[in-house]
Amino acid sequence: MRIEDRLMSIQDFILTVRREYTGKPLDEASVHRDPFQQLELWLKEAIESQVLEPNALILATASAQGITSIRAVLLRGFDRRGLVFYTNYASRKAKEIAENPRVSGLLFWPELNRQVRIEGVAERTTDEESDAYFRTRPRESQIAAWISHQSEVIESRRALEEAFAKAEESFRGNEVPRPPFWGGYRLVPTSFEFWQGRENRLHDRILYLKDGPTWEIKRLAP
Incomplete structure (x- = not known):
């Protein structure tokens, strides 16, 4: 079989894949007013549901020239200051963060038909935080x-x-x-989007936007 035929077979298979998304309703009235509490709730439910790698965070960065890159890191903790992950400070992601600290992250739990998008700025954690985690x-x-x-x-x-x-x-x-070239970053969010798959592709999308000390909540079209 020619490679072109194999590729077409894969494409044909993708076109035949059909699934229905189901999940609990997600609306402006029921979510926590604090996105970090909503994130904690969903992360706990992902852990309890035994999804694979519930703390896998897809992290997107971009260079000063706008060249993008993406990879999976592990979310190692979060509080109202932001979401923390660790890496080598000489890695590609770290170099891009140094050039352009604006990043975005994605937590995706297909078993629950859920995802959370986070946009914000990455900054280094303190040496004390990095030392404590390294131990x-x-x-x-x-x-x-x-x-x-x-x-x-x-x-x-x-x-x-x-x-x-x-x-x-x-x-x-x-x-x-701990090596001096290894440590943590904190993704300080400016927005969260919680996505819940629903029937007929009428998905629920709840957006949190940072508005001074508070968060503004909006619904997005699916």
């Missing part, structure tokens, strides 16, 4: 943070594993400190 990581992950030059081209898998073994030996018997 909770498995020792192997702590060592890996030291030897991974994230987003850079490397010679081979073998070279990576050899670097890990050498670092593992050098830290033997000692606590692994």
Whole structure:
């Protein structure tokens, strides 16, 4: 079979996929006035429903030239200051945040027909916050943070594993400190959008917009 035929078969399959979205109603009157409380409620329900990776946060960044990139990170905590994730400060995402701190994130729970979009500005967490989280990581992950030059081209898998073994030996018997080039970011939101799939594609979309110290709530068309 030619590759063109295989691609057409995949496209034909996609066109035949049909599903109905169902979910509890989501409206302006029933949601929390505070989007962080609404996020906490939905995240708890995602965890209780045992969805796969409920804290997987799809993070989009852009360079100063407007070149975009996207990847999944893990949401490691949030409060009313924002949503926190951790990474290498020399990674592509970190370099783009340094050039353009405006970012957006997406939490997607297909099992619940739900998603949450967050837009805002990314800023570094304090060293104390990064140190505290780093101490909770498995020792192997702590060592890996030291030897991974994230987003850079490397010679081979073998070279990576050899670097890990050498670092593992050098830290033997000692606590692994946090690398100075590794730490957290806080996504400080300016807007949230909560999306609930509904029948006949008449989905519920509730938008929170930052208005000084309060949040303005609006409904969007599906």
